[in-house]
Amino acid sequence: MTRKVGIIGVGHVGADTAFSLVTQGLCDVLVLIDENKAKADSQAIELRDMASLTASRVQVIANDYAALEDAEVVVIAVGPKTLLREDRLEELAETREAVSEVTPKIIASGFNGVIINITNPCDVITQVIQKVSRLPHAQVLGTGTSLDTARMKRVVGEFFSVDPKSVNGYVMGEHGESQFVAWSTVNIGGCPVSELAVEGKQTGYSLSRRCAAADGRFCRAKVGPASASPPRRQDWLMPFSPMRKACIRSPRGTMPNRSTSANRPLLAKVALLNAYIQSSQQQRMRPTSPPHESF
Numbered sequence: 001m002t003r004k005v006g007i008i009g010v011g012h013v014g015a016d017t018a019f020s021l022v023t024q025g026l027c028d029v030l031v032l033i034d035e036n037k038a039k040a041d042s043q044a045i046e047l048r049d050m051a052s053l054t055a056s057r058v059q060v061i062a063n064d065y066a067a068l069e070d071a072e073v074v075v076i077a078v079g080p081k082t083l084l085r086e087d088r089l090e091e092l093a094e095t096r097e098a099v100s101e102v103t104p105k106i107i108a109s110g111f112n113g114v115i116i117n118i119t120n121p122c123d124v125i126t127q128v129i130q131k132v133s134r135l136p137h138a139q140v141l142g143t144g145t146s147l148d149t150a151r152m153k154r155v156v157g158e159f160f161s162v163d164p165k166s167v168n169g170y171v172m173g174e175h176g177e178s179q180f181v182a183w184s185t186v187n188i189g190g191c192p193v194s195e196l197a198v199e200g201k202q203t204g205y206s207l208s209r210r211c212a213a214a215d216g217r218f219c220r221a222k223v224g225p226a227s228a229s230p231p232r233r234q235d236w237l238m239p240f241s242p243m244r245k246a247c248i249r250s251p252r253g254t255m256p257n258r259s260t261s262a263n264r265p266l267l268a269k270v271a272l273l274n275a276y277i278q279s280s281q282q283q284r285m286r287p288t289s290p291p292h293e294s295f
Contacts, residue, residue, distance in 0.1 A: 005072065030047070160193075
């Protein structure tokens, strides 16, 4: 069976995706489409040029929507023409118009595979694509906070001088200003990061700021000077965005120790928050009505 993947939009993200697919041999046929046809042609030629240097054999096609008919996956990576500012939501008007234009062309080709959206604001645009395409929810996916989870693992790994592959945990919420690190899920080789922070006398506030800064240019303008005084103590389920001004900090300036009775109210609060998140996730997973309502 031929593995065919399409990429709509061959800017920085789309081109990197194409490069990874070809060099890792993850597909047999790759279709590149961009409103700038010359750019898509150029990227296709670049990928063909390196064919003799890779172990995989990938056929690269440019600017042909009809070729998407039997594709298994289409990646939407269209980006805004204007420079990004502080909030991903500022891109919504432009990117919504773009995906509303390309999605009907994808469906018109006869495509009935899985659409993976990378375009920001990721979660909102994924909803737009699902509504326009009228594909089942299970066939329209967004990358969500997977990138932010990878950033968190890198930051925690560097903070404790361990391989990020040994770090487990999740960044949750919407990819953007409302995302947060669920610190109760973060561990290194099975050991909760909170306990490691106490043993190493590391401040939760310092780690929180590093995770926030990992969100790139959106955070650099908001996180404030390094000497800024920390906000009030929060729980382990810490909002990731520096706009929320939240961190983990005990009265002594370290991660709270689970064994102390003084932290029992905090632990109860964490338990309630985790229960609330699990309940919210279960509600999101339930079928909605009508069938094409957003998820």
